[in-house]
Amino acid sequence: MAKLNHTEKLILQFLKEDFSTKNLGANSLSDGYDGPSMELIQQGTGTDKVxxxxxxxxxxxxxxIKTGPTRVVGDNNPTPAVIMIPFIVSDKEYAYLTKQGYTSAKEIEVTRPKSTYRPQNQTIIYGGKFTNSPIASGSSVNQQQQINTSNGSDETVQSLLNLIKDDGVTVTSKKEKEITELVQAAESGDSLKSKNIFQKAFDSVSDNVQKVGWQIVTKLIMQQLEQP
Known part of the structure; x- marks a missing residue:
């Protein structure tokens, strides 16, 4: 398997989180399932379309991964004298994991340097069914943080600040402003602005905390997109 770039890793992690929230079995990785739309993947990973x-x-x-829905092209041949072999194409409206992709997504999570692990084993994000995988800590300490994104901006801002503080980073007034702007951008559904602010606000924390923080931001963006 070729080395994955940052965008490819983000997509695999996003698809794995989507797969987990749907409580699907391993057979779905073989048979296929309706994954998130390309728009949701783009918003959730903070990448541009290209x-x-x-x-x-x-x-x-x-x-x-595989994409769908698929359709058969070339099965209606108006000229019997010409042999046309039908083939399947994807409309690429959504994407989903294969077995190999699911395994690769799990490996991405466990190949982070152990020196960056912190004693925060699990974060549960409420405001919809969204539970991320446990975070390895390398110690016997078990901590669980519960973050409810449906209780408003103030609680989400405070939760993100606590996440940074627990990682050993001093929370300054500048940092508070960055986190507030981050939550506002995410709640407006602006993934690109959210990504830019996130990179500044979370630049000095560990990889694992960055991952959890981005999952919270992703959830806020998805909630905005899913509104009727």
Whole structure:
């Protein structure tokens, strides 16, 4: 398998989180299932359309994901004298994991340097069915943080600040402003602005805390997109 770039890793992690929230079995990885739309994947990973399209194509070639829905082309041949072989094409409206992709997504989570692990084993994000995988800590300490994104901006801002503080980073007034702007951008559904602010606000924390923080931001963006 070729080395995955950052965008490809984000997509695999996003699809794995989507798969987990749907409580699907391993057979779905073989038989296929309706994954998130390309729009949701783009918003959830904070990537632009060009980078997304390139990454999706690469992941498909590596058989880590599949896209759908599919349709048969060339099955209605108006000229009997000409032999046309039907083939299947994808409309690429959504993407989903294969078995190999699911395994690769799990490996992405466990190959982070152990020196960056912190004693925060699990974060549960409410405001919809959204539970991320446990975070390895390398110690016997078990901590659980519960973050309810449906209780308003103030609680979400405080939860993100606590997440940063627990990682050993001093929370300054500048940091508070960045986190407030981050939550506001996410709640407006602006993934690109959210990503830019996130990179500044979470630049000095560990990889694992960055991952959890981005999952919270992703949930806020998805809640906005799913509103009627």
């Amino acid at each position: 980078d997304l399209d390139i990454a999706i194509e690469s992941l498909e070639k590596q058989r880590l």
